[in-house]
Every structure is written in structure tokens, then in C-alpha cells.
Amino acid sequence: MASPPTTATPVTPAATKPAASPMAPPRSFLWSRRIFLTLLTGFVLLPVYVMVSSSLKPLADVTGEFRWLPTELTIRPYIDIWSTVPLGRYFVNSLIVAGAATVCSVVIAVFSAYAVSRHSFRGKRVFTVTVLSTQMFPGILFLLPLFLIYVNIGNATGIALFGSRGGLILTYLTFSLPFSIWMLIGYFDSVPRDLDEAAKVDGCGPLGALFRVVVPAAIPGIVAVAVYAFMTAWGEVLFASVMTNDTTRTLAVGLQGYSTLNDVYWNQIMAASLVVSVPVVAGFLLLQRYLVAGLTAGAVK
């Protein structure tokens, strides 16, 4: 709102600060923005507040009329959640499944994206279109056939896919694969080709060029893809509810165990929800700038 910047101003990091500019927004815009953002923040945070506050309430506070504030603060629910249902086991299962699915998905997506980005070959378009179109399939269409395939593979080869973590890992990694490949293609395209050509001449094979040049330059994109893959696997419900048994159950299904009991322990459910959310939300918020950068470079181009 002060003096407009002169054209002679050199572009320095300081120039990106909210300095005066001819586009200083009018007061009415500032006010409506303030009101809108406040309302939106309230809408977003309301469930988070309910989750946190209810998880610190004694049971009596969550069975009667809703209370904004706990009558007394207690960490009891956080102790009880581990014994009401075998939450620890579900947690470990989810960690194994989501972790393995993420690692495999990222590695496979890196190879595929490198092939598409750096090589021209017959069937390239068919491949990218087919992979992307699998995003469109309703999960319900291949749930039962996949279940039958896993059972048949198990009967024929003895590899237990149905009911095992392996089957779930295999399924989840393909869920995040199409989007990951798509995003990494865009990201790899933005890494100059001269770089890997130079590396090849310096004696690296094609894979050497991939791992020494392209992958290091595309780390933000790879991190973004990994975050996405982990979140996808950590949150999936449909296949987890059909393809797991008591020992391999993941959090997505296990958490429902609290509400099927005779008394619904809402304080424990909220505590458990918070505990299972913390790893992904913390990881996501730490890495979200990579996701935005990855989307800018990849998908949105």
C-alpha cells in the first residue's frame, strides 16, 4: 500500500516478502478473506478438536450430553486402547503393509517413469493411458475377482496371498502406482536430459545414470510420491475389510472393533483415532512442501 516498487529493484529474496506492490488488495477483499479463512479454519478444526478433547475425557463425559470441555482431564483412554482391542498388533500390521507397499511402489514407479521419460518405444502411449485409466475402475469391480485370484494362486503354488500381509501389500502398491508413475514422469521430464547423457558418457550405464543423476535431482518428487503411497495404503478400508484375518488385520478395520462392543467407548475410539493419525499427519505436514513442489513440477504442467 506504500510506494510502488521501481523497475530497477533487483530481484532478491527480500523482494518476495509482502512488500508494497501495485496489486495491494483492497480493504474489502482483506475483510472477506479474513472472515472466509476464519470460518474455514473452524470447519476444518472442529473434528480435530472433538478428537483431541474427547480422547482426554473420562467415559461419563462421552456417554451423556456432549460437553465442550472435559470435567477432568485423564490419559486413561490412551492406556486402555491397547487392551480393549489388540491395537498394537493392528498398528504393526499397518506399518508393515504400508511401509512395504510404499517402498515397492516408489521403486517400481521410478523405473517405469524413467522408461517413459527417457526412452521412446512402441506402446508408450498405450502404457501410460492404460495405467492411468486403472484409476477409473470402481474398486468394487475387481474386489471379488482379485479375491478369487489370490485364493487360486494360494491353492496352486502355496503362496498365501489371501489373508496375508503380502497380498495386501501387492494390492496397495498398485493403487498408488498409476498416480506415482504419472507424477514422476512429469518430474523426470523437468530434469535436463544433458545430465544423464553426460553421466552415460562418463561411464554410467542407463541404470547408473538413473540412480546417480535423475533420482537425486528428482528427490522432492520421489518424496511426494512416497508420502502419497503411504497415505493410500494406511487409509484403505474396502480391501482391508475383505482380505485380512485376525492376525493380519490392519488399523483401518481394527479401529471398528471399539464400536462393536456393548458399550461404545467413544473416548477410547477418539484416542485410538488420534494415535493412528499422528504418524501420517506428522509425516505429511513435514513433507507437504515437497508434495506441492512435486505437483507443480509433475502433474500440473
Add this chain to the structure above:
Amino acid sequence: MSPDTAMTATAPAAQAAVRKDAPGAARGPRRRPGRIRRIGLPYLLLLPALILELLVHLVPMVIGIVMSFKELTQFYIRDWGTAPWAGLDNYKVSVDFDAPVGAALLHSFLVTVAFTVLSVGLCWIVGTAAAICLQDTFRGRGLLRALFLVPYALPVYAAVITWVFMFQHDNGLVNHVLHDQLGLTDKPSFWLIGDNSFLALLTVSVWKGWPFAFLIVMAGLQNIPRELYEAAALDGAGMLQQIRRITLPSLRAVNQVLVLVLFLWTFNDFNTPYVLFGRTAPEAADLISVHIYQASFVTWNFGTGSAMSVLLLLFLLAVTGVYLALTSRQRSQRKVKHG
């Protein structure tokens, strides 16, 4: 940033590479195995992804289509190959809108269409508005951006279970606020059964979905050069005009992809209604995914369930095809117009 600096650092190396490459190219044709390896390499790199996509998506889809022509009830599920062929019977049952099964499917389809249109529209509006509000820097912007992404980052089941608690009849927050504190309703309402369930589902879906629109639009906004705004401001364009003339047109390409992705995800959404309502959704919020799941797994009629899934897939294919045709024609028309 880092690729750029790396490029300038290795630019001499790249030049050297070109020079070194020349004699190597002359030697090229004699080294046959190397060439075969080079042609085969992309396929080798794609192999893992191909095998997995085939195993988990494409083969099951084909089997699903085959199953839709079979009379597949629980008697045949052990060995589904022996189930008798049913011809088009499963499809006839699904689209016979006078009979209960078809009527229920049609109802569920219409509910899903209404739900998807409203949810995608609201997600897009809220997401775009928030992204525009956070476009220029001010204090607390980074914090707000992180906060707004929380619903997207939360695992679906954890977030939706919290909403279930909030929507409880006796001890939920929503009734406490609307009835006890504001007195807007005569008596506490039921949110998870009856007609209100549609509203509850929509609320949860928008709460969960808008941050994705926000994220994508925010990424798209970063590609708009600041000079455009500055030039417009110097020409005397107001805030709203800048948004209408610069921001929204620049986002066109991003929006085309975003709306399609949001549409497909929302239409196929299973997780939200399943956690919100359990296995059987109330009629007013009977989304198609849960409806088909129920038709297959609760009533053990997999043939009909598969036929319904195939119909759903055909519908989505048709909508996507029309959408892509329309948007790409629009784009080429614009190109022609702008020379």
C-alpha cells in the same frame, strides 16, 4: 533450483560428452547386443509395473466381466468356473427398473449422481477460494496451509469415525450445538439414519475432499507469473477482475484434470459411506459402491453384483470420454481463436 545449478556445473562435461560421443557413434552399428539391450531396456524397466497392473487390475477386471455373465451365487463360489452361464440375465435384473433390484439400483445411482455433483462442486469452490486467499504472503499463511491439509492427511477411517461421534443422536456435538445451544431444531435430529444422512455424508465428503482441490489449485497458481497481475493492476483491474480475467483462465488446464479426478474419486468412494454408515447405508445416502458391495457380499449374489459393477464402469467410461472430448475440443478452439 538444484537441477539448474547442477546443469551449469556440468555444462562443460556435457559438451565434452558430445565430442566424445562422435567416435562412439561410429563404432555403434557393430555392437549388436548393446543395441538389443537398448531397445529391450524400456520394456524391462516397465515389466514390474506391467505385471502388477495386469495381476491386480486388468485380469481381475476381465474376470469380473466374465462373472457378470454367470449365475454366481454362494453355491458356486468355491469353484466359480463351474457356475452356469446366465447370458444377459444379470444385466436384465439390474436394469429392470420396475422390479425391486433394478429400482433400488436406479435410486442408488441417482443419489450418487446428486451427491457427486454437489460434493465436487463444493470441494472445487472452497478449495479454489482458499487457494486464492493464500496466494499472496501474509503472517500465518504457512500455518493455515498446513492446517487446511489436515483433513486430507488424516486416515479416512479416523476422520470419519470422529464425524460419526459428532453426529450421534444423544451425545454428539452437532445436536448439542443445533438443538441445545442454538435451539434451531425442536428436538435432537437423527443424522446417520433417514433423510438427514445425505446431508451428513455430503458434509463429511466436502470436509475430507476440499483440501485436495486446494492443494492442486495452489500448485497451479504457482505457475502464474506475477507480472500478469502487476500489469493488470497497473491497467486498473480490481481484485475481482484479476481473479476473473487472470487467475481462473490460467487455471483452466489444471481444473480440467482436477474436476475429472474429483468426479471419479467421489463417484467411486466407498470408504467414507462405509465407515459412516456401516454395511447397509440409509436409503437417502445409498452410494453406488456400497450398494453394489451390499448386493454382492451381503446377499451373496456375485453375478448380479458384477453386472452392476460393469454397468458402473461403462457409465464412468462414457462420462470420461465425453468430458475429455468436450474439454479437448474447447482447448483446440481456444487455440485457434488466440492464433
